Structure formats: C-alpha cells, structure tokens
Amino acid sequence: MAIRKRIRATEMIPQDLLNILACPICKGDLLYDSKRDILLCQECKVYYPVEEDIPILLRDYARPLEELSKDPSRL
Numbered sequence: 001m002a003i004r005k006r007i008r009a010t011e012m013i014p015q016d017l018l019n020i021l022a023c024p025i026c027k028g029d030l031l032y033d034s035k036r037d038i039l040l041c042q043e044c045k046v047y048y049p050v051e052e053d054i055p056i057l058l059r060d061y062a063r064p065l066e067e068l069s070k071d072p073s074r075l
C-alpha cells in the first residue's frame with residue numbers, strides 16, 4: 001500500500017520527464033511544485049502552468065512567482 005501511494009504522488013510529472021524539462025527563457029532546471037501543480041524557475045523567478053499533466057513551457061505562459069503569494073486561493 002505504501003508503494004502504491006508513492007507512485008501516485010509522483011504520477012503527475014514523472015521524474016524522467018522533469019529531468020529533461022528546461023526553462024524556455026534561461027534553459028535552466030525547473031522545480032515541480034506538486035501542491036500548486038506548476039513548474040517554477042528560480043533563476044527567472046517565474047512559474048509555468050501544468051494543464052492536464054502537460055507542462056506549458058512557453059515564454060508567453062511564464063508568470064511571475066510573486067503572483068503566487070498575491071493569490072491566496074492558489075496556496
């Protein structure tokens with residue numbers, strides 16, 4: 001049961017995929033925030049949405065990280 005739970009927790013974005021994902025702006029590594037279901041770039045201070053398990057890694061979709069703290073519904 002414990003193993004099953006662990007798989008479900010990482011199901012949203014597989015680690016393999018995460019490893020090859022890069023920020024479209026700086027080409028740096030991205031962090032996955034499973035609570036908010038977003039990918040964030042600490043380098044650019046932006047985040048990218050994840051829609052239907054597909055990260056939208058487009059420059060046009062980059063949102064400032066500050067927005068997360070302004071909007072309490074996303075926390």
Ligand SMILES: [Zn+2]
Nearest residue numbers: 023026041044
């Ligand atoms: Zn970046």
